[in-house]
Amino acid sequence: MNLLSVSNLNVNFHLKGQDLAALIDVSFTLNRGERVAIVGESGAGKSVLGFSIVNLIDKPGYIKSGSIKLDNKEITKMTRPQLQEVRGKRIAMIFQDPMMTLNPVLTIGAQLVEAIRSHTRISFKDAKNIAIEKLHSVQIASPEKRFHQYPHELSGGMRQRVIIATVLLLNPDIIIADEPTTALDVTIQAEIIQLLLDICRNNSMALLLISHDLGVVSRIAERTIVMYAGRVVEEGPTLEIINDPQHPYTQGLLNALPQMALPGQRLNQIVGSMPPLNERPTGCAFHPRCPYATDQCRQQQPGFINSGVSTVACFMVEDMLTDTNSDYDEEID
């Protein structure tokens, strides 16, 4: 039984009289203790997906159809009090920019304690003890002192630790981390990644990591979902996807990594950029940038097939599979 299962999720944005699709038929599952990454360029809909899971999309956006089930309970149909129960206690979130995530006018302590006290009836003193213990567990020095400080008195890396501590307070089943290290220095990035990994392993929490950094993803996630223009294009075990990417977009992403280029050579960028919401092309949305695009790609949306490595939505892969299969068949004959 899956802990979280998202199926056929459609999220739209209502803008200037237009109804624009940000997420189209997104489906995936997350098991207890599993670490899954969602990868794609900015604008692919990764963050929207993260926010829709806890029903926190901003105003012009709304969930059009589809279901999000947590332990078989439908999140999209929950009332506000029920959602409050889920948020923080079952599913917690870590945001991109630690400088913006903590409320500047409240002390660290107040922001920690309120999270506990809004879910469990507990005295301030007990809550404070738990908070300090959690601050300690994310390797913050002198937590008693930090407890009374304001966010602006802490460095970026320190703040991200505080945020992780906040998330840990209630022992959630799932952590959704939306680019948790993008805004940090490279050295601190590595520490935070290690911290996240340790925490998930030790408490058997599931992690949904939203990232565009394949290096980070390969260190943490067991499974990877690649998104492009609001759709899932490829899904499979991280190792396999990185070693043998099937979808041309995934290949492009991997080729664009600095490690893949020889010194002095240009990076192998994917030509063009992600189309904005109101200019999504017909057929496979990736076809204008795809080196293998055919007429079929321009007109039809490919379905998912299992390539043996991953589940992928691409006509080229489909054709190759049928070709090899028929070759194989011929040989048997």
Add this chain to the structure above:
Amino acid sequence: MRYFKKDIITPAQSSRWSHIWAGFIGDKLATLALAIFVFYCLVAIFAPLLAPYNINNPNFMDLENAEIAPFWISGDSRFLLGTDAQGRDMLSVILYGTRLSLTIGVCAVLIQTALGICIGLISGYLGGRTDNFLMRCADIQLSLSTMMVAIVFLAIFQAMFGMAMYQQLAMLMLILVIGLAEWPLFARTIRASVLAEKQKEYVDAARIMGISPKRIMFKHILPNTLTPVLVIFTVQISNAIVAEAALSFLGLGMPANDPSLGALISVGFSYMFSGSWWICVIPSVTLIILILVMNMLGDGLRDHLNPKTYKD
């Protein structure tokens, strides 16, 4: 939402104005406001031709015709909007009053703009101590409030030169006071835009090519800061007109024999108690509509000039 803003395409500079214009015309409220504003401007320009009576004619005041109600009440078709206590035709007086109010408003804002742009450019471009000093001045000026400065200044002026002299110079004084008192808004906006533009590469490029700072400011930076100025310009005209009206209402502005809308309302106020409400109400409504239209125009411009804002 963060995710979406990135995806909004910024159109190229040349097509941008036509794009904005198309959006603006598509906005019914803004178009209506623009139409009414144009109407007001035309009325103000052609007031001498449109007014049924010549207000400078000595026969214009005729106490025999005093306090006649508007045409739809009194049935007197000579005076469409009635007459005031001195027997002046309200319609003519209001037409001239609108002309005066708009003239003072526009001239005052032109002074503000010129002053604000110069100070803002200097402040933003030079930076450092000059910037610090000028912005401190702007802060103090803002915290003193235009109305307060104008009231004190005009009151002292009136006390110093006496009523007769003051009435002759009233219009000039109003334009100067309102014009000089509100420069910080423009200066701050320009400065902020200059600081933002200065970061961009084309300014560096221009400087490396050996173009003088003055030329960079006026040829390269200024055109890019004009959008916010246009928005403030519209809103400031409405503020200037309100300020003028308030000062005239206090008796520190235009005199009763050469009235702006504010002075008309001020005179009319005492007749509210005697039942001749139209002397006060009609100029009030004229003024309110004018200000409302200017504010709506400003809001409309803000919505369409700034590509980042969208309505939900």
Add this chain to the structure above:
Amino acid sequence: MFVFLLRRLVQAFVVMIIISVISFAIQNKLGDPVLQHVSMTVAPAERAQIRQDLGLNDNLVVQYWRFAKKAIHGDLGTSYYYKEPVLDVIFKKLPATFELAFCAIVMVAFIAIPCGILAAIKPKNIISRLVVALSTMGISIPIFIVAIFLVYIFSIQLHLAPSFGRGQTTDVFGLWESGLFSKDGLRHLMLPSISLAFALMPIFVRLIRAEMIEVLQSDYIRFAWSKGLNTRRIYFIHALKNTMLPVITVGGIQAGTLVAYTILTESIFQWPGMGFLFMDAVSRVDTPLISAYLIVVGGIFVVTNTVVDLIYGLVNPTVKLANHGL
């Protein structure tokens, strides 16, 4: 804290010096002080003697020094019209203005804050649509027109409230003539304070709404939602405090506008306060009174701005008061 107060004190000192120079210039240059002492018929020789006695032939700096020394001792001259020390005249009118401004501020605080918040958190609600529409209209209606219509409706048509004067006042500890403790006084206070509040209300409603909307879109509010906090805590603890920061700053800036508007309101309602007194003094060319008014208002200004900055520093932890000049 100490540094902040010291800086503030220095600043206040500079501002007061500037204001006193202006006041001195007014007293010195406006009207002929000699004519206030004797009539036109007095012989020129005698007038010259009076000039000498009044010290009007001295060097300007000496004259200013004398003026400043007297001012520090609370002597800003004698009103030509009231024949009383000007400070006494002004302080007699101070309570009226104070009560008017106080009532207006209370009204603005208790109406603008809830309305602004409501309009931000429930934009589709009928009441918040009404609030937004009214505040857009309100910003376009000058205060004196609001006052005129209030007078017309409540005073002339409905006879609910008087349109001028302060009505019955009670003496509080012999220090303060208050209109807040009698029914008549409150009835007189009604229309002027509503007009004054009306003038400030739309600015604050719009500001609070805009700030609240912006704050609610910020990452830290989203993070607060994701922690599963309840709605009330998010709106009133997390969002409101951040919303109020710019509101406090603007509140300080609006203090000047408030003073200007009291002059307008008092003139319309013939409210016997400082603003009304000032306009009277202007029309009578009562120069000592004009200059004293400027000094008193300047003083009030400096105090308000300091208090506003102090409050801002207390609410906003990222501001260290010592670094926060004007």
